[in-house]
Amino acid sequence: MKKQIIYFGYALAWKLIRVLPENSAYQLGRIIADFVYKKNGKGVQRLRKNFSRVLGNTAPEEMVNAGMRSYLRYWIDTFRFPKWTKQRIIETVTCEGEELLREPIANGRGVVVALPHAGNWDHAGAYFCATGIPLTTVAEHLEPEKLFKKFLTYRENIGMEVLDLNSRSIATLSQRARAGKLIALVADRDISNNGVPVEFCGANAKFPAGPALLAIQTGAALITAYIRYEEEGIRIIFGPEILVPNTGDVSQKVKFMTQEIANRFGAQLQKDPVDWHMLQRIWA
Secondary structure: OHHHHHHHHHHHHHHHHHHOOHHHHHHHHHHHHHHHHHHOOHHHHHHHHHHHHHHOOOOOHHHHHHHHHHHHHHHHHHHHHHHOOHHHHHHOEEEEOOHHHHHHHHOOOOEEEEEOOEOOHHHHHHHHHHOOOOEEEEEOOOOOHHHHHHHHHHHHHHOOEEEEOOOOHHHHHHHHHHOOOEEEEEOOOOOOOOOEEEEEOOEEEEEOOHHHHHHHHHOOEEEEEEEEEOOOOEEEEEEOOOOOOOOOOHHHHHHHHHHHHHHHHHHHHHHOOOOEOOOOOOEO
16 A cells, blocks of 8 residues: 555656646745755755765755755656756756766777766766767666656656666676666665675765676776756766776775775765765665
């Protein structure tokens, strides 16, 4: 029964938010965000703790409130995104270091992009699909099944190939990387129990091994991206290729490269964590 209620809640929001005038939809998102912030439930408490860990000090309450508004903005975007034109998708994206992704792809080399749960990663994916570089990604299997399929269809309509994280996704990702394709993997939270121990913002955490392992096994370029919101749209900040070390076994190479991913995520988050939508536990 609970799963059915969750599904119908999302389905109703998807329909309601799409028919509302745009300003009204985003205003509703801010109202909901402020309400949830004031309720101070587990998600808000975790967001506060995560921001505080990143900053090294207690996060200001206005930052926590802004973080919830950013999170709701992501959901309003998601519900309204099917109405966006290709032109609007492209015009509302600003990139820094975009050549770090486009040049290897143009030369027939696969690219693996590791990114955190920040800004709107679907918008970033739609931008590259709209500009001639379709991508492959993975998605955590949600319950109920109907909800998972709805999000699957949503991302496939954007132009993405979405693999079920519970399936044999690593084999397909390897094929795509060797074929010179773009792979985008959210990589700031491990849900596999096989994560790589890293130091992240001064404390112990685990990140998924997938991005580094794919680069090592396939020769694809491993780069990082950080996405943040701007007044209109998003900004994508790419980091240079993380090179495979010349020494060490595979596990040592994976650890070194994953630690570099953690270092880059931390450096970006410490500048301004507001758009980091992490309402789950990260640190051990």
